Amino acid sequence: MTNREIIEATDRTQVGVYARYPVAFVRGRGARLWDADGREYLDFFTGLAVNNLGHGHPRVLGAIRAQSEKLLHASNVYYNEPAARLGELLTCYSFAERIFFCNSGAEANEAAIKLARKHGAERQGGRYEILTTFNSFHGRTIATISATGQEKYQSGFQPLLPGFRYVPFGDVAALSQAVRKETVGILVEPIQGEGGVVIPPPGYLRDVRRLCDDHGLLLILDEVQVGMGRTGTLFAHEQDGIRPDVVTLAKALGGGVPIGAMLTTETLAAVLGAGAHGSTFGGNPLACAAGVAVVETLLGDGVLENCRVLGRRMLERLERLCGELPMARDARGRGLILGLELDRPGRPFVAAALERGLVVNCTADRVIRLLPPLTISAAEADEGLEILESVLRAGA
Ligand SMILES: Cc1ncc(COP(=O)(O)O)c(C=O)c1O
Structure with a gap:
């Protein structure tokens, strides 16, 4: 054509x-x-x-070709080797001890939101609110447009999901003032991509981490756009020397094959037991085989x-x-x-x-x-x- x-x-x-x-x-x-x-x-x-x-x-194509000849899909009712290997790689080279695989950035953020809510419900006396920033972008599902602090993505889709409040990006004092007893976590991009490549002042993420520690809040970083080497390190937050509680990834992780991932700690992951969340294609062998090739290539060469x-x-x-x-x-x-x-x-x-x-x-x-x-x-x-x-x- x-x-x-x-x-x-x-x-x-x-x-x-x-x-x-x-x-x-x-x-x-x-x-x-x-x-x-x-x-x-x-x-x-x-x-x-x-x-x-x-x-x-060549390495990504080779991995996709080889995997496509072996197995495209078998379901999360069973185990698969590429997902096991990608999980090992991501935990080896990040703060994370546990991974949930899905198919897109919005889904990775959905998983993070659900994790935060369940953590709040079961361990924090019913806290549920997540603070996010104006001018952010977290995806196009109802939950993620609710998390996104831009009206243009929300208009016509109300009522939005309750439980999100926005503060100016890069302003830790505003975040600090916004925290209340319902707040369970803070969701923020290390650099606002869709928002116009907006870089926060130096030390911002470190201050947000400190604020989270002071109030027992989860720090959730959306690295869907800036993760996977884009800023010069595998994860953007590495340059701030902090340990987040949750990181979301998608986009470049599969080298062109759709994939998303939520990275978190062992302790937090424990709130999502069998049956709490899931995805038919999450951790699909083809996408994960591509992901393994992507991560290995990013870290070498x-x-x-x-x-x-x-x-x-x-x-x-x-x-x-x-x-x-x-x-x-x-x-x-x-x-x-x-x-x-x-x-x-x-x-x-x-x-x-x-x-x-x-x-x-x-x-x-x-x-x-x-x-x-x-x-x-x-x-x-x-x-x-x-x-x-x-x-x-x-x-x-
Ligand atoms: C920071 C960020 N989060 C989430 C998303 C949504 O990802 P997806 O389109 O894969 O759902 C995007 C997409 O541009 C993004 O830039």
Whole structure:
């Protein structure tokens, strides 16, 4: 099918919840994508922070191929080896002692919310409330839009799930004031991704950890977007030197195969006994085999180091651009999640960049968000920034 045929068939048959750009990708290798008409693109989006190792990584493909020939699915009524191995890896390289596998970020956060509520109900005299932040994003289910502190995701879906209250991001005093006897935990992103690549002040997560300790609250970190190496360490919170109680993951964990995970401690996990929660596809052998390959590759091969080095290089160039282009207000980021805030909507520039062969994204209306593969080369990083810069200059 051509681009046009794919677009027409999609628009005729699918619920129109996505404001799509008029391109259908059919193939990818490393940081490159090709559309159905054979046109090549440089990918600074990675399917929204999913393909952290680039497209078609041989180790991920090999693991998927090998697993697909053995077993695709058998149910959580039984045990499976890839899930066992991925569980071992994730517990070995994180604070966690226990993992619950699911299929998406929203589901990972649902699991975290249920864990917090059951912990509150059974061990904390009925505490249930979770504090989250304005401008956050935690998913599209009813519970996770209720946790998300942005009206645009909630509008039309009321009544929302009770038990969430929002405070400004990055403000530990506001969090402290908001804590009350019903509060069981705090759910926060280490960096707000959808919210516009918003980085909290230094020490924020450490202060939130202290606040949680003082009040006996659970610290739940949503690392769905910034986990799996995106900020230059396997988990973003490692850079804050803290131990969370719960971390949620999805996106890049499966290298392109849908998977989600909730990581927690032995003690907390004990509140979710047999029958308390579950998912048909959670811990699916194919997704977990891909996950094992992803984690092993991220931890070897210099991927995280490349992410840190290239992240600094790209951020410096974006900062220079801010000095030169009046429309560019701010450049920020950590590792290879980067944001360039404009003084106007970014969507026309994203469309123009696509025309020029660069896949990039805009979030929070005015923030150009760059999420290249962590394996990107310096030449590719420069090439993409060159295109972005010329598109912005043309529009200035
Ligand atoms: C921080 C964060 N949490 C949760 C989600 C939801 O993940 P999913 O779309 O896999 O449900 C996202 C998705 O962008 C996210 O960025």
